[in-house]
Amino acid sequence: DIQMTQSPSSLSASVGDTVTLTCRASENIKKFLSWYQQTPGAAPKLLMSSASGLRNGVPSRFSGSGSGTDFSLTINSMQDADFATYYCQQTYKTPYTFGEGTKLDI
Amino acid sequence: QVHLQESGPRLVRPSETLSLTCDVSGGSMRTFYWSWIRQPPGKALEWIGYVYTTGRTNYNPSFKSRVAISVDTSKNEFSLKLTSVTTADTAIYFCARDDTTGVIDYWGQGTLVTVSS
Numbered sequence: 001d002i003q004m005t006q007s008p009s010s011l012s013a014s015v016g017d018t019v020t021l022t023c024r025a026s027e028n029i030k031k032f033l034s035w036y037q038q039t040p041g042a043a044p045k046l047l048m049s050s051a052s053g054l055r056n057g058v059p060s061r062f063s064g065s066g067s068g069t070d071f072s073l074t075i076n077s078m079q080d081a082d083f084a085t086y087y088c089q090q091t092y093k094t095p096y097t098f099g100e101g102t103k104l105d106i
Numbered sequence: 107q108v109h110l111q112e113s114g115p116r117l118v119r120p121s122e123t124l125s126l127t128c129d130v131s132g133g134s135m136r137t138f139y140w141s142w143i144r145q146p147p148g149k150a151l152e153w154i155g156y157v158y159t160t161g162r163t164n165y166n167p168s169f170k171s172r173v174a175i176s177v178d179t180s181k182n183e184f185s186l187k188l189t190s191v192t193t194a195d196t197a198i199y200f201c202a203r204d205d206t207t208g209v210i211d212y213w214g215q216g217t218l219v220t221v222s223s
Contacts (some may be wrong), residue, residue, distance in 0.1 A: 001168075018196050036151075043200055043213035044151065055211075087151055091208025095166040098151040 002090050006099035017078050021102045023071045029091035031067045032092035039084045108133040110201050110214035118221050124188040128201030140184040144197040156204050159217035191221045
């Protein structure tokens, strides 16, 4: 299975900060990488696919980059609604695998 | 807007079978994969597998032969069966829609299933 490693596991930030989360794959997954946001008690929400493709309705302060094994998710000017846990997922091959998540808190 | 809703027993005894159903509304089931994903409390997400409307399935090998996912398009629903459960199978189980590339674009709210005697 492809292992997905996210760092950091947790990050403290403030409203207005810009933060960058990273995700590393154990092998080359080209750009088959998605990002999800999960708030407590809720289902994950798809933010981005194909490493940098922002989904409809997701604010433009979210951006993604990377290919191969190293990827990042950047949130510019964080808002209250952005404090959540973020997961990356590889969709290069099954079994699809997720990272352990990065928890963003105040 | 596609809506998914899980249903089924919330408590399952060890060694028994976990069974969940997902009702799909607001869109056709055709041309998508229908997936199950779980999340042990406080832990990360784990992909269980998917079913296509033809009945073709793809499972996570970590579940070996314990898992079965089926679909009934006439009822707009799909189901999960996980046999021989242990306490390690305690998790929130999400049903979800896969756009056929592995990207999960719609999720159910999730249901916590506890395995306990």
